[in-house]
Amino acid sequence: MDRPELPLPQLHAFVVLAEELHFGHAATRLGIAQPPLSQQIRRLEDKVGHELFTRAPGHVALTPAGRELLPAARRALTDLADGLAAARAVGSGRAGRLRIGFAASLALTVLPGLLRTFRDQSPGVHLDIHEMTTAPQIAALHDKSIDIGLLREPPTDETELGFRTVLSEPFVAVLPSAHPLAAQRTVRLAQLADSPFVLLPRTAGPTLHDQIVGLCTAAGFTPRMVQHAVEWQTVCALVETGLGVSVAPASIRRIRLKGVAFRRIEPGTARTRVAVAWRANDSNPLVNRLLAAISQDPPNRPR
Amino acid sequence: MDRPELPLPQLHAFVVLAEELHFGHAATRLGIAQPPLSQQIRRLEDKVGHELFTRAPGHVALTPAGRELLPAARRALTDLADGLAAARAVGSGRAGRLRIGFAASLALTVLPGLLRTFRDQSPGVHLDIHEMTTAPQIAALHDKSIDIGLLREPPTDETELGFRTVLSEPFVAVLPSAHPLAAQRTVRLAQLADSPFVLLPRTAGPTLHDQIVGLCTAAGFTPRMVQHAVEWQTVCALVETGLGVSVAPASIRRIRLKGVAFRRIEPGTARTRVAVAWRANDSNPLVNRLLAAISQDPPNRPR
DNA sequence: GCGATCCATACGCCCAGAGATATCAGACCA
DNA sequence: TGGTCTGATATCTCTGGGCGTATGGATCGC
Numbered sequence: 001m002d003r004p005e006l007p008l009p010q011l012h013a014f015v016v017l018a019e020e021l022h023f024g025h026a027a028t029r030l031g032i033a034q035p036p037l038s039q040q041i042r043r044l045e046d047k048v049g050h051e052l053f054t055r056a057p058g059h060v061a062l063t064p065a066g067r068e069l070l071p072a073a074r075r076a077l078t079d080l081a082d083g084l085a086a087a088r089a090v091g092s093g094r095a096g097r098l099r100i101g102f103a104a105s106l107a108l109t110v111l112p113g114l115l116r117t118f119r120d121q122s123p124g125v126h127l128d129i130h131e132m133t134t135a136p137q138i139a140a141l142h143d144k145s146i147d148i149g150l151l152r153e154p155p156t157d158e159t160e161l162g163f164r165t166v167l168s169e170p171f172v173a174v175l176p177s178a179h180p181l182a183a184q185r186t187v188r189l190a191q192l193a194d195s196p197f198v199l200l201p202r203t204a205g206p207t208l209h210d211q212i213v214g215l216c217t218a219a220g221f222t223p224r225m226v227q228h229a230v231e232w233q234t235v236c237a238l239v240e241t242g243l244g245v246s247v248a249p250a251s252i253r254r255i256r257l258k259g260v261a262f263r264r265i266e267p268g269t270a271r272t273r274v275a276v277a278w279r280a281n282d283s284n285p286l287v288n289r290l291l292a293a294i295s296q297d298p299p300n301r302p303r
Numbered sequence: 304m305d306r307p308e309l310p311l312p313q314l315h316a317f318v319v320l321a322e323e324l325h326f327g328h329a330a331t332r333l334g335i336a337q338p339p340l341s342q343q344i345r346r347l348e349d350k351v352g353h354e355l356f357t358r359a360p361g362h363v364a365l366t367p368a369g370r371e372l373l374p375a376a377r378r379a380l381t382d383l384a385d386g387l388a389a390a391r392a393v394g395s396g397r398a399g400r401l402r403i404g405f406a407a408s409l410a411l412t413v414l415p416g417l418l419r420t421f422r423d424q425s426p427g428v429h430l431d432i433h434e435m436t437t438a439p440q441i442a443a444l445h446d447k448s449i450d451i452g453l454l455r456e457p458p459t460d461e462t463e464l465g466f467r468t469v470l471s472e473p474f475v476a477v478l479p480s481a482h483p484l485a486a487q488r489t490v491r492l493a494q495l496a497d498s499p500f501v502l503l504p505r506t507a508g509p510t511l512h513d514q515i516v517g518l519c520t521a522a523g524f525t526p527r528m529v530q531h532a533v534e535w536q537t538v539c540a541l542v543e544t545g546l547g548v549s550v551a552p553a554s555i556r557r558i559r560l561k562g563v564a565f566r567r568i569e570p571g572t573a574r575t576r577v578a579v580a581w582r583a584n585d586s587n588p589l590v591n592r593l594l595a596a597i598s599q600d601p602p603n604r605p606r
Numbered sequence: 607g608c609g610a611t612c613c614a615t616a617c618g619c620c621c622a623g624a625g626a627t628a629t630c631a632g633a634c635c636a
Numbered sequence: 637t638g639g640t641c642t643g644a645t646a647t648c649t650c651t652g653g654g655c656g657t658a659t660g661g662a663t664c665g666c
Contacts (some may be wrong), residue, residue, distance in 0.1 A: 003333075006383055006542050008307035009624075022641055030306070038644060043623075048387060050394025054586050057633045057642060064587055065394035072386020076379040080309055083375020084351060091353025091368035100521050123607055284367055312654075326613060339655050341614060360612065360663045467646075 005047055011073040012282060013040040014052065018070050021060045093285035096125035100290075101137040102129060102150040103205075103274070105232045110167055110256035111150065118293045125286060133181075133230065134205035141279055147287055149277035152249065153207035160280055166294055167274035171215070172253065172262045174198075174239050174246040180260040189247070189265055193221035196244035198235050201228040208272060212247050215270050223247075236260050249274075305600050308350055311383075316343040316377040318356065321373050322509050324363045329531055339346055397590035398427035403593075404440040405432060405453035406508075406577070408535045411557035413470055413577060414453065421596045428589060436533065437508035444582055451593055452580035455552065456510035469597055470577040474518070475556065475565045477501075477542045477549040485564040492550070496524035499547035504531040511575060515550050518573050526550075552577075 013030060017037065020026040027037040045052050053065035062070065087093035102111050115127065130146060137149035141161055154163040173187045179195075181187050193216075202209040216223045226244045229235045234253045239246055241257040251271045253262045276294055278287050316333060320340065330340040348355050354367035365373065374589040392398035403543055405414050418430065433449060440452035444464055453481040457466040476490040482498075484490050496519075505512040519526045529547045532538045536556045552575045555567045579597055581590050 002384060004311035004380060004383060006311070006387060007623080008309070008311055011383070013306050024641090032624080033626065034643075035627085035645080036623095040624080042644090048390055048394065050391065050588075051586065052390075054584075055643065056584070060643090063339070063394070063542070064399050064589075065390045068393045068399075069386050069390035072382045072389070076382045076386075077307060079375045079382070080307060080314070080381045081305060083372050083379075084309060087351055087355075087368045087372035088353065090371045091366070096367050096371075210566065283354065285353075286367075310653080327611090335654080336656065337613075338615080338657085343654080345614085358613065363613090578655095 006044065006073075008077070010040045010044040010047075012077060013037055014044055014066075015070065015073050015077060017041060017053065017060070018062055018066065021062075021241050023060065081194050085225050089124060091285065093122060093125070093289045096284070096286050097126045097128065098148060098149045098284075098286045098290060099128040099130065099146040100150065101132045101140055101146040102135075103133060103152055104131050105152070105249060106150050106274060107131070109251045114150075114290075114294060117296065118290055121293060122286070122289055125289075133200070134208065135203060141277060144279070147278065147282065147284060148290055150274065151277055152205055152272055152274055153211060154273070154277060155207060158277075162280045163275045163277050164291065164294070165273045165275045168271045169250040169274070170268040170271050171212070171247050171265050173265055173276065174236060174248050174252070175263060176239055176242045176245070177259045177260045177261050178242065179245065179261070181263065184263065186266045187263045189215060189219035190221065191246055192216075192223075192247070193219070195224075196226035197223040198227045198229065198238045198244040198246045199223070199225060200230060200232070200235065201235075204230055205291040208249075211270070211272060215247065309347065309376075310516070311380070313343045313347040313350075315380060316340055317347055318370075318373065318376050318380060320344060320356065320363070321365055321369065324365075327364065334603060389589050392427060394588065396425060396428070396592045399587075399589050400429045400431065401451060401587075401589045401593060402431040402433065402449040403451040403453065404435045404443055404449040406436060406440075406455055408455070408552055408554050409577060410434065411455050412554040417453075417593075420599065421593055422598055425589070425592055428592075436503065437511065438506060440580065444580060447582070449549065450581065450585065450587060450590055453577065454580055455508055455575055455577055456514060457576070457578040457580060458510055461580075464580050465583045466578045466580050467594065468576045468578050469598070470554075471574045472553040472577070473571040473574050474550050474568050475553050476568055477539060477551050477555070477558070478564045478566060479545045480543055480562045480564050481545065482548065482564070484566065489569045490566045492518060492522035493524065495519075495526075495548055495550070496522070499529035500526040501530045501532060501541045501547040501549045502526070502528060503533060503535070503538065507533055511552075514573075514575060518550065 013026070016029055017023065020029065021035055023034050030037065041053065045175040048065065048069065050065040051063050052069065054061045054063055069094050086095065111129075118125070118127070132140065134151040134153065137146065137151045138155065138158065138161070140146040141149055173181070173192060175182045181191055199212065200209060213223060227238055227255040229238060232248060233255055235246050235248065236252065236255050236257050238244065247265070275289065278291065309555070319332055320326065321328040323332065326337050326340055330337040333340065344356065351368065351372065353368040353373065354366050357364045357366055390400065414432075418432075421428070421430070435443065436508040437454040437456065440449065440454045441456065441458065441461065441464070444452055452467075476484070476495060478485045478490075484494055502515065503512060516526060530541055532541060535551060536558055538549050539555065539558050539560050542545065543560050550568070579594065581594065
């Protein structure tokens with residue numbers, strides 16, 4: 001690509017004159033006097049090396065060379081105007097694309113409100129949402145395949161990522177309706193000691209997994225795993241079949257299955273945090289806009 | 304169309320930097336020092352209103368806004384470079400389009416050589432050739448639907464057109480082979496006084512028509528028209544059928560029909576001129592190139 | 607900790623070009 | 637023939653920006 005030879009102001013004058021075919025009118029449209037316009041055209045013709053207009057008195061017309069240059073000039077000007085507008089829209093966060101990873105358990109709680117709030121504020125922004133568990137979200141943030149993560153139990157050793165807790169919720173026991181404990185309003189964790197467990201695999205989200213196992217350990221037993229499933233939806237389905245019980249964040253109450261009962265765990269002091277995560281050095285203004293949307297409309301309780 | 308906000312040199316620098324993603328290398332490619340490049344980018348970012356690159360030490364990358372602007376900038380630059388090259392090619396006569404009207408009788412004589420010469424000199428030029436008689440050529444030159452005319456007997460009262468004679472040729476008698484006069488090597492015009500005539504209609508080319516009729520009148524008779532035809536080819540075909548005789552420019556000897564004889568007219572003083580015609584005020588360089596091609600390769604005798 | 611690398615900043619030079627006003631020249635019309 | 641319209645020319649001003657050199661500051665690798 002060579003260095004540009006034709007200044008844009010002259011091309012603009014050229015295009016306008018080509019439309020008006022009248023120096024006086026074109027100058028008026030350009031907001032300048034007529035002599036400067038004559039100069040602009042003259043300079044442009046000097047650079048092109050050929051006349052672009054024939055000036056018969058009372059009749060200005062394009063030469064073949066001018067006819068050849070006109071569409072290119074027009075395209076260049078509109079391209080730049082459009083490109084500039086688009087760049088400004090993206091730069092100011094009025095448009096663009098934001099890739100969001102989210103934990104499946106949030107699909108029914110924090111995610112809908114967040115998306116609605118953000119879309120209202122930034123209707124021009126395209127949102128790509130990808131369901132993924134915590135660990136893949138961290139990796140995806142690092143390799144820049146997502147810009148925002150909505151995840152559980154953020155790791156504490158991530159210096160390049162920012163985290164902000166958006167929700168703190170207790171745990172619930174997930175029981176088949178037929179389970180004896182389902183008759184109680186609340187459940188103490190130790191009562192689950194003998195039941196087989198269904199949980200997410202540790203690789204999906206080690207922190208949350210360790211937290212749940214830790215709770216059981218504190219209650220005096222080691223949970224006996226019979227099955228792993230990568231989505232809470234699946235966990236509930238497995239519980240429904242009577243395969244086992246589970247312990248899960250309260251959000252999953254939103255998953256309504258006939259044969260599954262959710263029971264508050266006593267004491268309810270242990271809580272799991274849902275956080276939004278982003279690259280600390282991300283200059284994309286949409287990231288900050290989304291964080292602002294979260295602050296403005298905090299989903300601070302499980303609904 | 305608004306006045307352009309982004310200077311092209313800055314956009315050029317932007318595009319190069321977006322390709323190199325390295326200020327030093329980009330500056331070298333642009334042939335300038337590094338600080339000026341930093342300034343260019345800075346000024347461009349000021350005008351856009353947003354950063355276009357993230358400058359992490361050792362790692363320059365486009366922002367979303369920059370990614371949005373880049374294709375538009377690239378398109379604009381290539382469009383202008385291409386448009387400028389095309390305009391220069393057209394302006395210098397290396398490319399473009401030339402519309403030529405020509406009399407059908409020249410299709411076998413002056414036209415082929417002229418086209419060959421011109422195409423050799425200006426291979427990039429597209430030639431539109433249109434067969435038409437003299438009067439329509441004059442009209443087409445005036446309304447600019449052709450740029451060049453090749454016609455017979457140019458009118459003398461056309462101030463806005465330029466003419467140059469390219470060929471002066473005698474007349475021949477066109478006879479059926481069976482005609483008694485076909486036995487002679489030459490024919491005196493008065494010998495045709497009793498034969499019916501086939502000619503082009505006067506509207507096709509009044510000057511040539513009047514000239515032929517004038518020759519007959521000078522020879523002491525008024526030709527008796529039995530048929531008009533708008534092409535010499537047709538005239539010859541009609542003569543072949545024995546419908547009549549004709550008087551035509553010698554060029555039409557090139558039309559070879561078994562049953563038609565061409566005979567020199569004695570005395571051969573009367574000649575018809577073939578001229579090239581153009582708009583005197585036409586600034587199209589291709590017109591002058593074509594005129595130059597004619598001067599260089601004069602088709603000065605009927606072949 | 608010490609260069610090396612890389613980009614930003616500061617400052618100065620200089621010119622192309624965009625703008626204005628005043629004036630001229632040709633064509634056309636009354 | 638003189639007025640009008642149109643575009644060109646002449647001349648001046650001013651500023652944006654393109655480029656240079658010198659220097660500062662941050663990060664990285666050894």
